[in-house]
Amino acid sequence: MAKDDLMRRLSALLGTLALLFTPSLSGTAHAQSHDSLTQAISALKGEFTKKSSVFFSRKTYDGFGSDVVALTVAHGKHRFAAKVGVYASDVTEAFSTGDRPVHFRIINVGRDSYTQGTWADVPEGKKWLHSHNTEGFLWSQNLVDALNPRFLQLISSGAERTSVRDRYDGVPTIRYDGLVKIGSLGSRQAGIYYGPRDGRSVGGRIKWKLWLGPDNLPRRFQIEIVSDPYGPEREVDIVRTNTLYKGWGTPVHIAAPPKNLVAEDD
Structure with missing residues (x-):
């Protein structure tokens, strides 16, 4: 066999092997991303078992396309309980539609809410x-939130690890991106919730980014939710949220306000 023919055949073989192995390597990376979110779920449940806590800050932009109609700025703290997840929270919010902001504070302890x-x-x-x-005030297991193991499980199958490495909460992080389609979406005071298609609520898609620390706990969570239009003349609603988490495990105290300062909401 001539030397030139041998080199051509060798090049063709190497090209074929490259094509064969490329999907395999991609699949391996995808599996590793899925495993990382599985580890994040385990780490989060570990914090629940320890009755740990975390501080957070969040900005939410709600509008149509690039036009922001409303801005909500929130900060606070959560305390966890085994199997329950977020058991108690103290959250302060400022909601603005361009006029004077509306200030709001809510303390949840178990199933009791104080506003x-x-x-x-x-x-x-x-x-x-x-x-x-x-229900509107209480944390639940169908919220679009990085502290919700069920939501992390939902998005884990489409997770892709990126090369972006940032520092949040004083630790290095690894970022994962993904996109998930949702059958129905809605919102209440506790946050944005999701579920299967029910014929009453519109669905949409959630584009997300999640930064995990070396302990596999969330340090930043960014989402863009694009809701399906209600009708042919309706623009799509877009919600963008950026949440930072810090101080994992820092002792916090969340208690109901003094009884003499509380009135019943009839």
Whole structure:
């Protein structure tokens, strides 16, 4: 066999092997990303078992396309409980649509919620309104949130590890990106929730980025939610949220306000 023919055949063989192994390597990287989110779920549940806590800050932009209609700035702290997840929280928010911001604070302890804000009609001598088992205020396991193991499980199959490495909360992080389609979407005071298609609520897609620390716990979570239009004349609604987490395991105290300052929300 001539030397030139041998080199041509060798080059062709190497090219074929490259094509064969490229999908395999891609699949391996994808599997590693899936495993990393599985480790994040385990790490998060470990914090629940330890009854740990975390501080957070969040900005939410709600609008149509690039036009921002409303901005919500929130910060606070969560305390966990085994199997339950977020058991108690103390959150302060400022909601703005271009006019004077509306301030709001909510303390949840178990299934009891205590709220106060510039909009609240609180009786004289009281500072808080109490509600029990009010779904709109309470944390639940169908929220679009990096502290929700069920949501992390949902997005894990499409997770892709990136080369981006940033520092948050004083530690190096690894970023994972992905996109997931949702059958139905909605919102309440506790956050954006998701579920299967139900014929009543519109669905959409969630483009997400998640930064995990060396302990596999979330340090930053960024989402863009594009809802399906309600009709042919309706623009799509876009919600963009950026959340930072810090101080994992720092002891926090979250308690109900003094009873003499609380009124019942009839």
